[in-house]
Structures are given as structure tokens and as C-alpha cells.
Amino acid sequence: MLRALTMGWAVIYADRTCMYPLLSVMAASMSLSSTQVGGLTSAYFFLYVLMQIPAGIIGDRLGLKTVLIVMYGVAGLGLLGLGLWGVNYSLLLLFAALHGLGAGAYYPAAYGTTLQVVPPERRGYSSAIIGMGMALGLLAGLAVSGPVYEALGDFHAPFVLMSIPTFLMLPYFSKSLPNIKGDRTPTWQDYKAILRDKQLWLINAATFAALYGFWVAITWGPTYLKVEKGFSLGQAGFYTGLMAVTAVPAALLWGKLSDRLGRKPVALAVLPAAALSLYLLAHVDSKPGIIATLLLLGLFTNSAFTPITVAWTGDIVSTRYPGRMGAAVGIFNSTIMCAAIVAPIVSGYLRDATGSLAAAIIAGSAVMLAGTLLLCRLTECKTPARNSPPGNMTNQQD
Numbered sequence: 001m002l003r004a005l006t007m008g009w010a011v012i013y014a015d016r017t018c019m020y021p022l023l024s025v026m027a028a029s030m031s032l033s034s035t036q037v038g039g040l041t042s043a044y045f046f047l048y049v050l051m052q053i054p055a056g057i058i059g060d061r062l063g064l065k066t067v068l069i070v071m072y073g074v075a076g077l078g079l080l081g082l083g084l085w086g087v088n089y090s091l092l093l094l095f096a097a098l099h100g101l102g103a104g105a106y107y108p109a110a111y112g113t114t115l116q117v118v119p120p121e122r123r124g125y126s127s128a129i130i131g132m133g134m135a136l137g138l139l140a141g142l143a144v145s146g147p148v149y150e151a152l153g154d155f156h157a158p159f160v161l162m163s164i165p166t167f168l169m170l171p172y173f174s175k176s177l178p179n180i181k182g183d184r185t186p187t188w189q190d191y192k193a194i195l196r197d198k199q200l201w202l203i204n205a206a207t208f209a210a211l212y213g214f215w216v217a218i219t220w221g222p223t224y225l226k227v228e229k230g231f232s233l234g235q236a237g238f239y240t241g242l243m244a245v246t247a248v249p250a251a252l253l254w255g256k257l258s259d260r261l262g263r264k265p266v267a268l269a270v271l272p273a274a275a276l277s278l279y280l281l282a283h284v285d286s287k288p289g290i291i292a293t294l295l296l297l298g299l300f301t302n303s304a305f306t307p308i309t310v311a312w313t314g315d316i317v318s319t320r321y322p323g324r325m326g327a328a329v330g331i332f333n334s335t336i337m338c339a340a341i342v343a344p345i346v347s348g349y350l351r352d353a354t355g356s357l358a359a360a361i362i363a364g365s366a367v368m369l370a371g372t373l374l375l376c377r378l379t380e381c382k383t384p385a386r387n388s389p390p391g392n393m394t395n396q397q398d
Contacts, residue, residue, distance in 0.1 A: 021233060023041075026040070045100055073170055124258040135251065142222065218243075247299070277300060
């Protein structure tokens with residue numbers, strides 16, 4: 001099960017990030033402003049965020065596996081549309097949004113399944129294993145799209161290429177995943193209680209701050225390295241993707257430590273370190289220094305940090321709202337991924353206003369630092385060892 005979910009994240013993340021090295025190319029070929037090309041990623045994430053909560057609710061009722069497979073296929077269609085029919089800005093927006101709509105179901109379905117199947121004492125580590133897929137997909141998407149464009153001379157080609165493994169994942173999911181359902185039909189009172197939980201909202205807000213800085217680096221990092229630091233397009237994408245190299249072992253380390261030492265102390269160490277790393281990126285000029293900074297950033301951001309907070313969410317939900325994991329994880333991810341809507345377009349605006357992305361990078365580090373203050377207000381949630389999985393589970397395979 002974890003193998004399939006990790007591979008699914010790797011593919012969907014590669015699909016997502018293959019666009020970022022191409023932003024400057026798309027702007028030049030279609031005469032778009034930085035704000036407009038930032039709007040392409042914002043369109044993706046607007047639909048991605050809107051899908052989170054409905055996907056979790058429907059998954060709790062009909063089965064998380066069913067929702068995951070159907071919407072993963074929709075994501076593949078959106079990606080294929082970008083490659084075959086994205087011939088003007090309006091169509092690029094349309095297919096980017098369709099891809100985001102389909103991809104939006106993956107997080108609540110994948111993590112909703114995992115957090116219900118694995119015992120509490122392994123939630124951080126298991127979430128980190130799936131998070132490895134994010135890191136690997138991040139590296140693949142950023143490293144592949146630039147060379148494919150340079151070889152073929154068409155920015156549509158990477159999207160067509162990446163749609164192939166996306167569709168190939170569908171039969172693998174069908175064979176490998178259990179189908180988790182809630183043990184009863186949820187009521188509005190169930191969802192209202194989750195929406196009113198202050199501890200969950202503090203986790204959501206702190207993770208939003210962490211991801212804001214991450215998406216500044218990922219969406220605009222390749223352009224920053226190419227335009228302001230003199231890297232080639234292929235180098236800019238590859239070096240930005242180096243964050244994934246350190247994120248993989250870091251995710252496993254922080255996830256394991258959070259299972260043993262507690263979520264709060266580990267999160268309080270990781271997030272301010274991420275803020276400092278991003279701040280350094282705006283001030284380092286040498287190629288070795290930039291590479292070292294990106295590797296350092298990978299140790300502490302997104303794929304390394306988010307497994308801690310999603311496991312923390314699972315601790316709270318399994319104790320207070322059993323059987324509502326899909327909806328709770330959907331609310332979590334819809335909140336935190338608003339950062340991916342806001343960060344690209346705000347950063348594009350700051351670049352248009354100042355003529356440099358350095359201001360956007362510094363602003364991102366400040367937002368991350370603010371998230372650390374929210375973590376200070378959180379408390380640990382002790383969960384009893386699980387004797388049996390909540391809800392109904394069929395076709396469970398490892």
C-alpha cells in the first residue's frame with residue numbers, strides 16, 4: 001500500500017512541477033507577464049484546493065480508493081490537454097485548472113487511508129515514506145522538463161511525456177490499495193466540530209506558513225536562478241530540484257523523531273531552520289553556495305516538515321473524530337495548499353514591482369518564521385495504541 005501511494009505522489013508531483021522550469025519560456029513565447037504565468041500555477045492550485053474537502057467527504061462515504069482512482073484519471077486528462085491543446089493562455093489556464101481538480105483528491109485519499117491503517121506510533125514515519133514520493137517527483141519534474149524542452153523545442157512536450165506514467169498508475173492503484181470507508185454516514189455536526197477545533201486550525205496555519213516559503217522557492221526558483229544568477233534552463237530546474245535530495249532522508253528522520261519525541265519539539269526545530277535557509281537563498285551568489293543553500297532548504301521544508309503536521313492532525317482526529325479522517329485531511333490540505341495559490345502570484349507581483357525575486361524570497365522566509373510562533377501555541381495529542389482499524393476496510397495489501 002505505502003509503495004503505491006509513494007509512487008502516486010512521485011508521479012503527481014512530477015506532473016505538477018514540470019511546469020515551473022518552463023514559466024519563463026511560456027512567458028516569452030506567448031508574451032505573458034510574470035503575474036500571468038504565476039496565474040497558471042495559481043489556477044492549478046485554486047481547483048486543487050477546492051477539491052480537497054469534497055474529495056475527503058465523498059471518500060469517507062463511498063471509499064477513499066474509489067475517489068483517488070477516478071480523480072487521478074482526471075488529472076492525467078488535464079495534463080494531456082496542456083500538452084496537446086494548450087495553444088493559448090486561456091486553454092493553458094483551463095487545462096492547468098482541470099489537472100489541479102483531479103490532483104486535488106490525492107492528498108485526502110492517500111493520507112486519509114494511511115492515517116487510518118497504520119498505528120499511531122508509526123504515523124509520522126509512514127507519512128514521511130509517502131512524502132518521499134513528493135521529493136522524488138519534485139526532482140523528476142524539475143530535472144526532466146527543461147532538457148525535454150531544449151531537445152524538442154516545444155514546451156508542450158514535457159506535459160505529453162508526463163501524462164504517460166500518470167495513466168499507468170491507475171491499474172496499480174486498483175490492485176494495491178485498500179478501500180477505506182467511514183463506519184457511519186457523517187453528519188454536519190461531525191464536520192462542524194472539526195472546523196471549530198482550534199488545535200487543528202493552528203496546525204493548518206503553521207503548515208500554510210511553511211508551504212508559502214516552499215512554493216516561492218519551487219515556482220520561482222528556476223526563473224530566479226536562470227534570470228538573476230546566470231544558470232541555463234536545464235541547470236536552473238535541476239538545481240532547484242536538489243531540495244529533493246536532502247528532503248528524502250530528512251523526511252524519514254523528522255517523521256521517526258516525531259513518533260518518538262513528539263510532534264511539537266521536532267516541528268519547532270525544523271520550521272525556523274527552513275525560514276533561515278530560504279532567507280540565505282536571496283543573499284548567496286556563488287554556484288556552490290546556491291547549491292548548498294538549496295540542499296539545506298530541502299532538509300527542513302515541505303516534504304521534510306509536512307509529515308510531522310499531517311501525523312499531528314491524524315493524532316487529533318483519530319482521538320476526537322474517528323471515521324472522519326478523509327474530511328479532516330481534506331480540510332488540512334485545502335488550507336495549507338492555499339499557499340500555493342497565494343505565493344506564486346504574490347511573488348510574481350513583487351518581481352514586477354521590484355525587478356527582482358529577492359524581495360519575494362525574503363517575504364517567504366518571514367512568513368515561515370511567523371508560522372513558528374503559531375506552533376508555540378499547540379499542544380501534543382496523546383493517542384492510544386490502535387487495536388483495530390476504524391471504519392471498513394477491504395482488499396488491504398502491502
